[in-house]
Amino acid sequence: MGPLCFLDYWLFHLQWAVTTSVDFSLAELIQVIILLSTGGKNGGGYEASKYVVIAFHGGILLLHGIINSLPITLLSFLGQLAAIWNVLGVFVLMIVIPSVATERASAKFVFTYFNTENGDGISSRPYIFLLGVLMSQYTLTGFDASAHMSEETKDADSNGPKGIISAVGISIVVGWGYILGITFAVTDIPYLLSENNDAGGYAIAEVFYQAFKKRYGHGTGGIICLLIVAVAIFFCGMSSVTSNSRMAYAFSRDGAMPLSSLWHKVNQQEVPIYAVWLSVFISFCMALTSLGSIVAFEAMVSIATIGLYIAYGLPIFFRVTLARNHFVPGPFNLGRYGMIVGWVAVLWVLTISILFSLPVSYPITIETLNYTPVAVGCLLILVVSCWIISGHRWFKGPITNI
Numbered sequence: 485m486g487p488l489c490f491l492d493y494w495l496f497h498l499q500w501a502v503t504t505s506v507d508f509s510l511a512e513l514i515q516v517i518i519l520l521s522t523g524g525k526n527g528g529g530y531e532a533s534k535y536v537v538i539a540f541h542g543g544i545l546l547l548h549g550i551i552n553s554l555p556i557t558l559l560s561f562l563g564q565l566a567a568i569w570n571v572l573g574v575f576v577l578m579i580v581i582p583s584v585a586t587e588r589a590s591a592k593f594v595f596t597y598f599n600t601e602n603g604d605g606i607s608s609r610p611y612i613f614l615l616g617v618l619m620s621q622y623t624l625t626g627f628d629a630s631a632h633m634s635e636e637t638k639d640a641d642s643n644g645p646k647g648i649i650s651a652v653g654i655s656i657v658v659g660w661g662y663i664l665g666i667t668f669a670v671t672d673i674p675y676l677l678s679e680n681n682d683a684g685g686y687a688i689a690e691v692f693y694q695a696f697k698k699r700y701g702h703g704t705g706g707i708i709c710l711l712i713v714a715v716a717i718f719f720c721g722m723s724s725v726t727s728n729s730r731m732a733y734a735f736s737r738d739g740a741m742p743l744s745s746l747w748h749k750v751n752q753q754e755v756p757i758y759a760v761w762l763s764v765f766i767s768f769c770m771a772l773t774s775l776g777s778i779v780a781f782e783a784m785v786s787i788a789t790i791g792l793y794i795a796y797g798l799p800i801f802f803r804v805t806l807a808r809n810h811f812v813p814g815p816f817n818l819g820r821y822g823m824i825v826g827w828v829a830v831l832w833v834l835t836i837s838i839l840f841s842l843p844v845s846y847p848i849t850i851e852t853l854n855y856t857p858v859a860v861g862c863l864l865i866l867v868v869s870c871w872i873i874s875g876h877r878w879f880k881g882p883i884t885n886i
Contacts, residue, residue, distance in 0.1 A: 490740060733750075
């Protein structure tokens with residue numbers, strides 16, 4: 485029990501990298517919005533350097549740290565506002581963009597076309613399909629946020645699981661509709677991916693911008709649509725910092741982190757303030773890797789996704805195997821379907837762990853190598869070594885709060 489909990493704890497800490505990637509993507513989007521607002525790449529627009537993007541990233545994290553330092557009632561209100569914004573924003577975009585576009589793709593293109601001339605040396609359609617699964621898997625990362633907030637949730641043993649199921653269900657339905665709506669506005673893939681377009685190669689921004697520019701002669705409407713996306717990403721990063729801080733709080737309460745006595749302290753508003761700013765600091769430090777190597781940064785994001793899913797999968801695996809006969813279900817459970825869903829989840833985690841380790845570009849070089857399996861392997865070795873050397877002496881496992 486002890487070593488498995490210790491391993492799972494540190495795999496869950498990879499969600500700091502998810503926060504990094506979310507806020508970094510927002511920083512890049514802000515840079516693109518500024519570029520398009522000042523004329524675009526082909527019109528002499530302002531193109532920020534990687535140092536300016538990092539500064540944006542730091543500013544976004546600072547705002548998220550301040551917001552997460554507020555009382556939980558205000559944070560809860562912002563969370564509800566974020567949910568409304570995301571749902572309404574997606575419906576607006578999935579209707580407006582294909583409606584405004586003067587050229588629309590056919591249903592055959594949307595549902596059957598594979599971009600085999602992608603410049604990455606990959607022409608196999610099944611292989612392209614499998615790689616495409618990875619991005620959708622990344623977007624579903626973090627659905628467990630309601631579990632991390634369980635100590636601040638009423639009737640958490642019922643509302644926590646309901647929150648997880650609702651998050652996944654809404655993401656699937658609304659996300660699928662959004663992807664369909666945007667894809668029908670895509671007609672020239674090579675140009676969307678070209679660094680010489682107005683958005684500098686930022687494909688989704690170019691779709692929005694060109695849809696309005698071709699219809700009205702300017703892309704102002706597309707920039708407004710990008711602002712809708714930017715606010716949604718901002719809320720996502722806010723929630724991610726919340727989740728990170730609650731994990732750091734819980735793990736330090738159980739004595740699983742260095743300086744645990746500091747990170748599990750809460751202020752007068754019952755907010756784990758030190759854990760909040762620890763999460764902000766580590767997420768910013770992780771983003772600094774992009775200054776040296778964007779390959780290293782992308783690898784870090786990949787291991788965050790695969791590491792989190794391994795962390796999700798381990799408890800499920802032991803639930804359907806070792807704990808099968810003596811596990812006590814909570815008030816909200818899947819009943820007789822629990823074992824089936826559990827095994828499907830375990831097999832799916834195993835499948836995507838393999839997919840995330842596949843090369844995404846050929847020929848394989850130092851720049852194109854998928855470092856995910858190497859990085860995950862090194863992390864596992866590091867955590868196991870830490871347990872063997874010292875962790876087994878002081879880590880006693882989860883502590884129950886009543």
